Amino acid sequence: MATYSIKDLEELSGIKAHTIRIWEKRYGIVVPARTDTNIRLYSDNDLKKLLNISILNRHGLKISHLARMDVEELKEKVIHITRETANTGLQIDNLIISMLELDEWKFDKILNDTIIKLGFEETLVRLMHPFFEKIGLLWQTGSINPAQEHFVSNLLRQKLIVAIDGQAPVQRNNPVNFILFLHENEFHELGLLFYSYILRKNGIKVIYLGQAVPFEDLEKITKIQEAEYFLTSFTTGITESALVKYLRNLSSSFPNHRILYTGLQTAKINGNLPGNLVKIESVTHFREYIGLIR
DSSP, X not given: OOEEOHHHHHHHHXXXXXXXXXXXXXXXXXXXXXXXXXOEEEEXXXXXXXXXXXXHHHTTOOHHHHTTSOHHHHHHHHHHHHHHOOOHHHHHHHHHHHHHHTOHHHHHHHHHHHXXXXXXXXXXXXXXXXXXXXXXXXXXXXXXXXXXXXXXXXHHHHHHHHHHHTSOOOOSSSOXXXXXXXXXXXXXXXXXXXXXXXXXXXXXXXXXXXXSOOHHHHHHHHHHSOOSEEEEEOOSOOOHHHHHHHHHHHHHHOTTSEEEEESGGGGGOOSOOOTTEEEOOSHHHHHHHHHHHO
């Protein structure tokens, strides 16, 4: 069973650490274990209970009332609210619970219900992308078990590949070409698959190279197939200096290409970069960008 600090609970549940402490003292919502130095440690069950309480509290139920409900009552109340709404914040919390429980049925049901209400692309934009941004951050800081992240990543990867496969190949004359790839030490390709789906759905040709692509292979590919744009993402830990060096190398090696870059690690970049490098701040930004070049 995993253990979490009070800071982990704050990040995962959205409930401030100060509020968690008050709820512990006043209502006995959870009873954490303690280290020899009196640091609070919380279990998976504590986290799931707090997530359910957070959902219900945001929907107007008072904490004094929630404190009197047992675990099953909390769960049933959350299921009832989930059926009535397409609120993606609520669904993200439920996806976190399904990840902690390794519950494929629950994860799949939340995802499919949201797809019915919002459509596939909007579900990816409004639900799955923010969910995996949150999970990526927590994975980087060691707040969740990597196996749990791999569990939900593989479930979504399957759906993305099916959705991408369902897009007809681009056949129009002189299409805009994108080469999508990850650098040598990067294996987290969910974001790249997501962007591949958006590009294909918008009639843009994609040359998908995937994970861990050696730099010299990029040079070989551009000699075989012309492309105006590169798109890459950085999720795995990398120092700011190494990241900037890699981007500058891309820029100088491919001066006639637009190089789009995104991902959790790009938030650390400060200072100016060459003009053919374009930072993608969000999915909304990306959709706006490709809308201008089609």
